[in-house]
Amino acid sequence: MTTVQTSVYEPLTEPKAVSLAVRLGLFRDGAPLLCREIGDGNLNLVFHIVDQETKQGVIIKQALPYAKVVGESWPLTLKRAVIESNALRTFASYVPQYVPKVYYSDESLAITVMEDLSRLQIARKGLIEGKTYPLLSQHIGEFVAKTAFYTSDFGMNQQEKKKLAQSFVNPELCKITEDLVFTDPFFDHETNNFEDELRPDVEALWRDDRLHLEAAKLKRKFLTEADVLLHGDLHTGSIFVSADETKVIDPEFAFYGPIGFDLGQFFANLLLNALSRSELERQPLFDHIDRTWDVFASVFSTLWRTESVETYAATPGLLEDVLWHAFIDAVGFAGCEVIRRTIGLAHVADLDGIEQKEVRLAAKRHALRLGRRLIMERREFTGTEDFRRLFAETER
Ligand SMILES: Nc1ncnc2c1ncn2[C@@H]1O[C@H](COP(=O)(O)OP(=O)(O)O)[C@@H](O)[C@H]1O
Numbered sequence: 001m002t003t004v005q006t007s008v009y010e011p012l013t014e015p016k017a018v019s020l021a022v023r024l025g026l027f028r029d030g031a032p033l034l035c036r037e038i039g040d041g042n043l044n045l046v047f048h049i050v051d052q053e054t055k056q057g058v059i060i061k062q063a064l065p066y067a068k069v070v071g072e073s074w075p076l077t078l079k080r081a082v083i084e085s086n087a088l089r090t091f092a093s094y095v096p097q098y099v100p101k102v103y104y105s106d107e108s109l110a111i112t113v114m115e116d117l118s119r120l121q122i123a124r125k126g127l128i129e130g131k132t133y134p135l136l137s138q139h140i141g142e143f144v145a146k147t148a149f150y151t152s153d154f155g156m157n158q159q160e161k162k163k164l165a166q167s168f169v170n171p172e173l174c175k176i177t178e179d180l181v182f183t184d185p186f187f188d189h190e191t192n193n194f195e196d197e198l199r200p201d202v203e204a205l206w207r208d209d210r211l212h213l214e215a216a217k218l219k220r221k222f223l224t225e226a227d228v229l230l231h232g233d234l235h236t237g238s239i240f241v242s243a244d245e246t247k248v249i250d251p252e253f254a255f256y257g258p259i260g261f262d263l264g265q266f267f268a269n270l271l272l273n274a275l276s277r278s279e280l281e282r283q284p285l286f287d288h289i290d291r292t293w294d295v296f297a298s299v300f301s302t303l304w305r306t307e308s309v310e311t312y313a314a315t316p317g318l319l320e321d322v323l324w325h326a327f328i329d330a331v332g333f334a335g336c337e338v339i340r341r342t343i344g345l346a347h348v349a350d351l352d353g354i355e356q357k358e359v360r361l362a363a364k365r366h367a368l369r370l371g372r373r374l375i376m377e378r379r380e381f382t383g384t385e386d387f388r389r390l391f392a393e394t395e396r
């Protein structure tokens, strides 16, 4: 992987980001450059630099030595920038159509310079506005299938896979997910954040020993199954989209983990959007879940049958077993994500943006019931239509 080390770390400002872009020769001499810091995520700075004449732009993303959402009291490794640029490059070797181009990265400065995707819209924002994006699920299904297969022991040399997995060991970012997704929301932890009115519902989760056992099994999978290279945080805020294009960004949580995790995060964030919509407007979200799974299963199966490097791939029943576990794990992971986005540290605008308090609280109570049953009943799922059934059964 070609990441260079040039300078001593310092957080960029808008003028410094411009100077860096000029120094890197990203723009023609004398170009009138405009720079804005546009980061709206929880962790990093994102500088958008545009040549005002040609309208061509680049993005410089820089990690801060702490989590931006909390502040300097939560130190966080700068190495996540290297993970992010390397993950984007690795994904680009399999699915270049679904990730931004990386132009340059610098480990010391913790920066990734990449393609400006401002022509597209962040999927979460568009979905909140009621847009549907007909190709979103086809593209994400293919993205997950190809990146999962080609980074697995079935799609690449098994010795090379171990080396690749080593280069994506990402303990600090994984710890965030272990805590914020799999642990804190299930206990009375200081990171949790929810409206007082939800306390009885939340305390019921904290007392639920059966739920704790199932959440623990899912967390154990996340901790121990180094199966495929994951994006690691594949929510709808990590996806740029339009009617015909899809680009996955922000893989700083990338690591080798269980195959169902990215699918589960994506399903959950579609469900979180469905929870914010009236009944009549939910169908496109469920259709996206169906199509994501169908495309994933079909592309993954074709690659398995035609390109596998593992002798046992042809063993009758093995592919079906892999797909089945990927699916029920994804259902359980989705349940954890729905719960943590409702009562944990990092919320989503889909639910928090519901203006009427009673409607918002009803949607959040629905989310907690849905999330719990996704976790508890994942093994009874026979297909993606069960998401619709469970969503309806948990409405009241
Ligand atoms: N390649 C890009 N092109 C245009 N805008 C981008 C690009 N990458 C990030 N952004 C903008 O910056 C925001 C935060 O980026 P993100 O990678 O999600 O940061 P964080 O890691 O802090 O969550 C995105 O929501 C988007 O608005």
Ligand SMILES: CSC[C@H]1O[C@H](OP(=O)(O)O)[C@H](O)[C@@H]1O
Binding pocket: 040, 041, 042, 043, 067, 069, 176, 177, 180, 233, 237, 238, 250, 345, 346
């Ligand atoms: C303190 S990190 C919280 C939360 O933020 C990350 O998302 P993003 O980088 O897209 O803003 C990730 O989901 C973490 O769990």
